[in-house]
Amino acid sequence: MNTSNKPVKGFLLDITGVLYNSDPNTIGRVIEGSVEAVNRLYAESAVRFVTNESSRSRKHLFEKLTKLGFTLKEEHIFMPVPEAKRYIKDHNLRPHILEFEDLDTNNPNCVLMGDAEAGFTYETMNAAFRVLHETSDPLIVTLGCGKFYQRIDGPCMDVGGFACALQYACDARVITVGKPDKQFFMTAVDDMGLMTDEVVMIGDDIVSDVGGAQKAGIRGVQVRTGKWRQSWINHSVKPDLIADDLQSAVNMLLKKSVN
Amino acid sequence: MNTSNKPVKGFLLDITGVLYNSDPNTIGRVIEGSVEAVNRLYAESAVRFVTNESSRSRKHLFEKLTKLGFTLKEEHIFMPVPEAKRYIKDHNLRPHILEFEDLDTNNPNCVLMGDAEAGFTYETMNAAFRVLHETSDPLIVTLGCGKFYQRIDGPCMDVGGFACALQYACDARVITVGKPDKQFFMTAVDDMGLMTDEVVMIGDDIVSDVGGAQKAGIRGVQVRTGKWRQSWINHSVKPDLIADDLQSAVNMLLKKSVN
Secondary structure: OOOOOOOOOEEEEOOEOOOEEEOOOOOOEEOOOHHHHHHHHHHHOOEEEEOOOOOOOHHHHHHHHHHOOOOOOHHHEEOOHHHHHHHHHHOOOOEEEEOOOOOOOOOOOEEEEOOOOOOOOHHHHHHHHHHHHHOOOOEEEEEOOOOEEEEOOEEEEOHHHHHHHHHHHHOOEEEEEOOOOHHHHHHHHHHOOOOHHHEEEEEOOHHHHHHHHHHOOOEEEEEOOOOOOHHHHHOOOOOOEEEOOHHHHHHHHHHHHHO | OOOOOOOOOEEEEOOEOOOEEEOOOOOOEEOOOHHHHHHHHHHHOOEEEEOOOOOOOHHHHHHHHHHHOOOOOHHHEEOOHHHHHHHHHHOOOOEEEEOOOOOOOOOOOEEEEOOOOOOOOHHHHHHHHHHHHHOOOOEEEEEOOOOEEEEOOEEEEOHHHHHHHHHHHHOOEEEEEOOOOHHHHHHHHHHOOOOHHHEEEEEOOHHHHHHHHHHOOOEEEEEOOOOOOHHHHHOOOOOOEEEOOHHHHHHHHHHHHHO
């Protein structure tokens, strides 16, 4: 838990489970009050969106949010793919890719994993396993390490478990890019020109959002939407605030920051 | 490493990678000399077969080995399914099953995992995840925890990684039935009426076969067939003997036990 009492000058928002809920049959379902909350943040504060999603481009995600009724700027959405690309280039890696596109993948010497979806089959996992099995220093770069995400029809395994599967099978090292990695939060905080103790992160994942932000010196707010579980009351991560939903959190925090 | 110098009176043999290699297109390929080695063991010693395979019945495996040219008794094959059934019954568990059949699966309160094969898809993993996610004390019972097995066309992820994936996603407990669990080796040792220090285990898996046996007080012999990797020379598990293949191991050990 972070004990900063500084006024909140900027907000980082998780997207899925905070702005809308995933639905396998539609583009998603807006969480009540979240459109208005985003509007209020743009009017009265600073806001950036930080998500580990990787299976689609930022443009695609921006268009989806716009269709859902949100008003925001595309460049305010932060996704881990650019950071992953930077890491891969800096370390001369040639990734074998599980579940997203648009990178050179010749003669791979590491595995890059993104959103866990139906494309994670025994065959695709095994192909990644064989790449790692052949290398002397097996390395997995994963965009986030979430345990699960919440869809309208129920909870769904996220990429973290599948990264563990490969790590175990190959005794591989794992590098996490995206939440909860500090660097990812910092990129968005820097973009607002703020200090970490002037910012709050609002998310539905107690580890990736709340715990990750707190480790970066950012106050972490847990919402009771998306994947929220009542049992997290006893979680080792202690949010700075638990709010019913995004709108409730924003209303509480903006009020507070005015005082 | 086990330092018993007692004569070897009984042999435990792993099957895949020791007797034959898996091949997705045929019933398998016999490893040279292994038929003769099994014959010699039946003639001059005692022998039992211990495998973590679970996707098919013992009868099916016996018939496959017979077709491949081996002469053995069906009741000398030890597989983990009966032990898993006993564990499940003793603990009043109702398993959700990944990858094998023939158990009551109503209203599941745990997950039982067997051989990792093509049936491990995102959908089947997620169905298991949802069962565990709903329970207050999530439990996975896994038949072995192997990292990989060797097929003619290359190495293949084994069940261990997939158990890790579910364990991570659900913070579940994991119970391993089958190798390397001591109880599994003991069942086969007891069946020969021998003491653990009179027995050797011959296998291609440094952890499940060699390390598991050694922890049970059984000498562990590593063969350079199946999934054998040269890098295991530096493994923390130190075999009592490393032999080129089953026949070579048997010839060395029977000779020795005669002395």
